[in-house]
Amino acid sequence: MVGGGWSCIPGDLLRQVSSLLTSEHDLLRFRQVCTHWCAFTPLPIAPCRPWVVARRAMPIIVGPLGDFSLWLPRGLQRVHVAGPPDLPYCCGKPRGWLALADDEQSPTRIVLWEPRSGTEIPLPCLSRVVQIFLSDDPLTTSSKLGWMAVATRVKNEICQNVFFWRPGDAAWSSADEVLAWERLHSLLVVVLFNPRHPSFVEVYKPELTPAQCMDLTPDLSLGLRERVTDLGGYSLFLGHGDGFALSAQDFPAIKRNCVYYAVHFLNFQEYKLKAAPFTFPSPAMTGGGWSSLPIDLLKVVSVRLTSECDLIHMRQVCTLWRASTSVPVAPCRPWVVASRSKAMRAGLLGEYSLWVPRGHERVQLTSPPGLPYCCGTPRGWLALADDEQTPRRLVLWEPCSGTEIQLPPLARVVQVFLSADPLTSSSSWMTVATQLRNERDHHIFFWRPGVDAAWVAAAEVYTGERLHSVAFLGGKMYCVDFAKRFAVYDLNLRTTASSPPVLVQRMYAAPLLNYLLCSLRCGSNKVHGTRAAHFVTCNGELLLVVLFYDRHPSFAEIYKPDLTPGRQLELGERVTDLGDFSLFLGRGDAFALSAQEFPGIKRNCVYYVVHYINIDRKHWVVVFDLESNVLEEFPFLQAHKEDPTKELNWPCSWFCPDRPVLLNEQRA
Known part of the structure; x- marks a missing residue:
């Protein structure tokens, strides 16, 4: 680096650092430093995350996803990920991992696979498995107790049993109580309504005592302590199995303060929560830095950009820049x-x-x-x-x-x-x-x-x-x-x-x-x-x-x-x-x-x-x-x-x- 500065960092080191980045936002910024950094930084396999998981057969009340495919949110482009061979069936997608099996009814192999690193973790076989969940990410967990896999298995036409497995266990352990009827859903209380309700969705912070958690009676009095109308920079993603939250700052292709819902029949919907009005910062840059540039100046700069990539990057800087940056008339050229x-x-x-x-x-x-x-x-x-x-x-x-x-x-x-x-x-x-x-x-x-x-x-x-x-x-x-x-x-x-x-x-x-x-x-x-x-x-x-x-x-x-x-x-x-x-x-x-x-x-x-x-x-x-x-x-x-x-x-x-x-x- 004698006299060369940051633009002369070895390409192998740049590849190693870029491979550790966990968001498209950071990866795009990394590529923007200079031409040398851009040349040695790999592009994501698809233009945005998260992806929709689609099954090849009609959804049913119980049963695994089965033969599956991955798609961009609007369903216009398929995401091709080369998974482990001979594991065509999916029975879960917890915390960025895919739970894959070699058979839908009586698998002889069940594997947790992480696409980014290629890591595979074999799990004990479980017949008629429906979904697999993870208490934590096996690669990044900091818990002293480690991580645990949770699986559901079809019991009869509508009911399921719950099983647990920790690394080192010889087989799955059955839960003492049946904790779920039909499919397990997200632990966050997100209530989805029919069209006759004033809102498509409502989000609450629940208040549950230990006694209430073990009470399986139909008249359970759930404490919906506080209704949430502003998720800040986050959005929620709900569907079959895991529900999770993502930050719009880390994932530039999503909107903030939204609920993305896959209706288990490939009817992808989006609903925006009612939030308090946002007041733009003052155009004066008194202590505001780049986020307080005058709107007229941002517009002049944005219209001079010659590629969609640069325009997208400029819109990602902050809310003010996004509001002041023109949108292309079409999503891509040519x-x-x-x-x-x-x-x-x-x-x-x-x-x-x-x-x-x-x-x-x-x-x-x-x-x-x-x-x-x-x-x-x-x-x-x-x-x-x-x-x-x-x-x-x-x-x-x-x-x-x-x-x-x-x-x-x-x-x-x-x-x-x-x-x-x-x-x-x-x-x-x-x-x-x-x-x-x-x-x-x-x-x-x-x-x-x-x-x-x-x-x-x-x-x-x-x-x-x-x-x-x-x-x-x-x-x-x-x-x-x-x-x-x-x-x-x-x-x-x-x-x-x-x-x-x-x-x-x-x-x-x-x-x-x-x-x-x-x-x-x-x-x-x-x-x-x-x-x-x-x-x-x-x-x-x-x-x-x-x-x-x-x-x-x-x-x-x-x-x-x-x-x-x-x-x-x-x-x-x-x-x-x-x-x-x-x-x-x-x-x-x-x-x-x-x-x-x-x-x-x-x-x-x-x-x-x-x-x-x-x-x-x-x-x-x-x-x-x-x-x-x-x-x-x-x-x-x-x-x-x-x-x-x-x-x-x-x-x-x-x-x-x-x-x-x-x-x-x-x-x-």
Whole structure:
């Protein structure tokens, strides 16, 4: 650390320290110190805790959870945790542990398993076990008496017996008295009511004497000493078995002062307690520190943040910062661009809509009036037109700032691309457009702001069909079309000042991709062709992504192509690890995003929208994990197929604004 300070701490030590952190809040703050700390700090397995435990069969009055799965609270994303093998049944989830068994009725193995450390504690077998509880965490208990496991077993149709086990006991010990009828619930007195009651839930501090605790008569007079209407920074989580409380400061994804209740039938509800009004601190920073910054200043800072991750972190600082920080208009970027017309090999997107990646939620943006048609999604901008065939207005629109750039009209325009972002480029930028010439062929046009009065047609066009992707790097434009023809234009090379960029390289790559690559990977007798090819820039490098059909060992393969002029195309080095980046491919622009800056995506994956077919469409989006070679398919929701207006939503492309689009920006 001589002269380096905290940013030079060894990576192994950072990993060791970060693995000891127990809350997402601390982990996020740890990652924010500097780039070095962020690189050596692992991300949580899921974006938030706690998780919902779902059973595969219908819930019953008695019985274990059985075959189970874990989900995020809203049920939109499954949490994959690799548990011990051959223990598929769950009979409890006490204090961050899972009680797992190898059989529902007569298990031969019952194990307590802690996912974070991988610790396993074998328990004595108990037939017809329903639930297992823990008096304390076996890894962290400080009690002189140690910890104890409590289990319930089905006695008859509605009743259960209670058993106890301490580490060192040979078997379970039966309780002297039956302490529970039906299921055991949380020891905290939380009363849930039917809809006719004024409140869904009421929370009380009970007052129980030892005599009352042993009194099992129906007329037990329970002392509800004090009703609780404010849990402070905590919220309660109730369901089948363990009830527990969590702090909203330690768990940034939950709300404070709430009761989260799983109704044992996967009907997840949330109820907010009536609390006293909260008074914000004075804007003056007299002794208040960071929590007393002026609200106007916080708003100015928050609108300049360029990632959802930074915006979430800023909202977690304190209540004042959260109230003063704008909320994104959609939960995550990028978004899927869906066309209202059927996908085809030629033609613009037309009337469009934006959706979150899984297609279940639409993103509402207030776009400029009178421009309902989309003909491109380049670099966080939308290229919009007032007519599909002969537009009189063609506009580049940036949703975050609301900036509009008027382009010269171009009849039968199909796609618009940008060599750089007009708002942030330190050099000149250029617009590239393709125009439909006939049923299949396209022409390429160029336009430079302040230089060209109208679109300038390319002198040579080799990629005649619709372009699958266009990438810009080092002053050159790399194109690939539907037929896998490659073309390279030098944007700085012109015959005259007003002439278009020169085509410097062309090649027909279909034989190499369809035959040579397939035969090398699958064998000489297994030539099956390729689905598509895309150029994309990632972390300052040009990549070639080749997509295959189901018969190929991998859905996608990535290469660093050798495009030396005058030489035959060589695929070059194969890329199997993109680091923290993932690639997004569809119709038109392909781009790379970092999972550190976009918390809603996975790292080292290829996200692909099948944009050129619409017959028997089964998948909305597919996600290919390069490390595991696993293909995840987001289903094409039936709601998109059965629109009575026949304005179907066909996913075609991706759109990623330069920074979060905020609610207050859209309402203004």
